Amino acid sequence: MKKIWWKEAVVYQVYWRSFYDSDGDGFGDLEGVIQKLDHIQGLGVDIIWLNPVYESPDLDNGYDISDYEAIMPKAGTIETWDRLLAEVHRRGMKLIMDLVVNHTSDRHPWFVESRSSRDNPKRDWYIWQDAKDGGPPNNWRSYFAPSAWELDAATDQYYFHSFAVEQPDLNWRNPEVREAVYGMMKRWLDRGIDGFRLDAIALLAKPDGYPDAEKPEDIRYLTNNPGLHDYLREMNARAFAGYDIVTVGEAAYVTPEEGLKFVGEDRGELDMLFHFEVCDEMPVWDMLRYKRIQRRWYEGLWGKGSNSQFLNNHDHTRQVTRYGNDGTYRVQSAKLLATMLHTLPGIPYIYQGEEIGMTGVRFPSIEDYNDIAMKNRYAEETGMGRDPATTLASLQPLSRDNSRTPMQWDDSPNAGFTAGDPWIKINHNYRELNVARDLADPDSIYAYYRRLIALRKENEVMTYGEFEECPEWAEDEHLYVYTRTLNDVSWLILLNHGDNAAELRWPERTKGRKLRLLLGNYPEQVAEDGAEVTVLRPHEARIYALA
Numbered sequence: 001m002k003k004i005w006w007k008e009a010v011v012y013q014v015y016w017r018s019f020y021d022s023d024g025d026g027f028g029d030l031e032g033v034i035q036k037l038d039h040i041q042g043l044g045v046d047i048i049w050l051n052p053v054y055e056s057p058d059l060d061n062g063y064d065i066s067d068y069e070a071i072m073p074k075a076g077t078i079e080t081w082d083r084l085l086a087e088v089h090r091r092g093m094k095l096i097m098d099l100v101v102n103h104t105s106d107r108h109p110w111f112v113e114s115r116s117s118r119d120n121p122k123r124d125w126y127i128w129q130d131a132k133d134g135g136p137p138n139n140w141r142s143y144f145a146p147s148a149w150e151l152d153a154a155t156d157q158y159y160f161h162s163f164a165v166e167q168p169d170l171n172w173r174n175p176e177v178r179e180a181v182y183g184m185m186k187r188w189l190d191r192g193i194d195g196f197r198l199d200a201i202a203l204l205a206k207p208d209g210y211p212d213a214e215k216p217e218d219i220r221y222l223t224n225n226p227g228l229h230d231y232l233r234e235m236n237a238r239a240f241a242g243y244d245i246v247t248v249g250e251a252a253y254v255t256p257e258e259g260l261k262f263v264g265e266d267r268g269e270l271d272m273l274f275h276f277e278v279c280d281e282m283p284v285w286d287m288l289r290y291k292r293i294q295r296r297w298y299e300g301l302w303g304k305g306s307n308s309q310f311l312n313n314h315d316h317t318r319q320v321t322r323y324g325n326d327g328t329y330r331v332q333s334a335k336l337l338a339t340m341l342h343t344l345p346g347i348p349y350i351y352q353g354e355e356i357g358m359t360g361v362r363f364p365s366i367e368d369y370n371d372i373a374m375k376n377r378y379a380e381e382t383g384m385g386r387d388p389a390t391t392l393a394s395l396q397p398l399s400r401d402n403s404r405t406p407m408q409w410d411d412s413p414n415a416g417f418t419a420g421d422p423w424i425k426i427n428h429n430y431r432e433l434n435v436a437r438d439l440a441d442p443d444s445i446y447a448y449y450r451r452l453i454a455l456r457k458e459n460e461v462m463t464y465g466e467f468e469e470c471p472e473w474a475e476d477e478h479l480y481v482y483t484r485t486l487n488d489v490s491w492l493i494l495l496n497h498g499d500n501a502a503e504l505r506w507p508e509r510t511k512g513r514k515l516r517l518l519l520g521n522y523p524e525q526v527a528e529d530g531a532e533v534t535v536l537r538p539h540e541a542r543i544y545a546l547a
């Protein structure tokens with residue numbers, strides 16, 4: 001496999017509004033990120049992915065951009081942003097910016113012009129259609145609203161929005177739009193950033209004629225439409241070429257075959273992608289399904305293009321709550337999930353707070369929530385007569401606010417996140433679960449992440465080693481057993497993703513070889529002494545070198 005710096009990286013995602021508030025307004029900010037860079041650097045990570053900081057009415061937490069070239073006052077100023085970039089670089093890390101080019105805010109001057117009249121020169125920068133049979137042009141839903149179309153009364157046409165009504169989609173068929181976007185991207189690159197996380201990138205192309213969907217509730221029709229890869233190739237040639245950067249695309253509903261089109265090293269599109277076969281499509285942990293997903297993506301991409309590994313971000317419930325055990329075995333489970341993500345092939349992503357095993361929340365009232373996806377859904381369902389309490393209970397487990405509660409720095413009021421009123425409630429468990437506590441404990445989750453990342457830095461096998469499952473456990477619902485091999489270096493990874501201890505006969509592949517434990521998530525290690533079987537404790541994870 002071709003070696004490149006970003007393949008060897010670990011990425012840390014900063015959801016700045018919930019990271020650290022430096023001025024007491026209740027929102028985290030860029031100055032707060034600067035003040036906490038030691039925490040990030042201390043983990044050993046290489047790249048910071050910063051969620052959108054551009055000017056925005058902020059209905060979807062910055063994913064509704066009204067000025068691509070200005071910083072939202074809540075986040076800070078362009079001077080603070082410049083200082084953040086310089087501070088990140090001074091510490092030998094890189095910064096990638098989250099960028100939304102599928103849609104803008106309805107307050108963006110481009111859209112304000114576009115909607116002003118049918119013959120405005122910017123009319124065709126967005127997607128406008130006449131009514132069909134007195135209603136919207138087709139039956140599509142959007143991610144955040146019951147219809148993907150919104151009637152603009154003044155000009156009597158509908159505009160298209162894949163997300164909220166306030167997030168109109170740009171018309172990528174229009175070359176002027178594309179040039180405007182590429183120019184803006186280059187201006188950010190010229191400011192010295194190290195790449196982009198490209199939001200909702202699989203949605204750029206729209207189909208001819210907008211045919212009705214057979215099953216409108218299955219919104220995959222929004223994604224991967226013909227023409228998408230022409231745009232991405234053009235974007236690469238016109239905006240990215242000539243910069244030593246990394247790009248990662250958010251690509252919902254892609255298969256490995258389609259994924260390769262985004263990231264194939266011979267394609268000139270993007271460098272790596274997030275697919276959502278786990279986070280959007282696997283509501284609860286399903287080991288057999290997860291193994292199948294990993295197998296297929298490995299076979300599809302290995303040696304040809306790069307994948308990423310993650311189980312949560314700002315849109316998904318925290319991994320230890322959703323996919324692990326956030327009760328009795330929270331610490332072991334958080335470490336096991338980390339071990340898995342950092343030893344499977346692909347670039348590992350850490351979402352802020354994951355490194356201390358932060359958990360999801362159940363707020364008592366819909367008023368406590370901020371997530372526009374959840375609130376719109378709640379309004380839609382209760383509007384149709386569904387019982388409010390039942391609706392709330394059904395939306396809580398996957399509300400995006402599960403991962404958006406503020407970082408828990410210490411046990412002082414508001415978890416040390418803000419001196420003011422936090423924009424969203426703090427998780428009530430912050431007195432026991434916080435960074436200060438983890439820093440003081442050599443066996444903490446944070447300490448484990450440091451070891452895991454250090455191991456990756458010292459051993460290329462974790463990045464470039466081939467992945468092979470041990471077939472004996474391919475169909476086991478709790479045990480995940482595999483090796484990574486690079487030339488004569490071979491590692492064995494044992495994971496017991498379950499609440500019960502499990503006996504494991506040493507895999508065939510290890511016969512006659514000596515095992516040296518490199519890392520394990522239980523402080524006290526069992527002596528093996530050449531025994532035939534080993535017992536894995538609940539949520540135990542071990543990494544061995546085979547000699």
Ligand code: TEU
Binds near residue numbers: 199252373
């Ligand atoms: O998410 C877009 C997305 O396509 C979904 O796959 C996502 O997993 C979904 O929101 C889950 O509920 C991106 C951003 O990450 C998200 O925060 C924004 O709200 C959205 O785009 C619109 O810009």
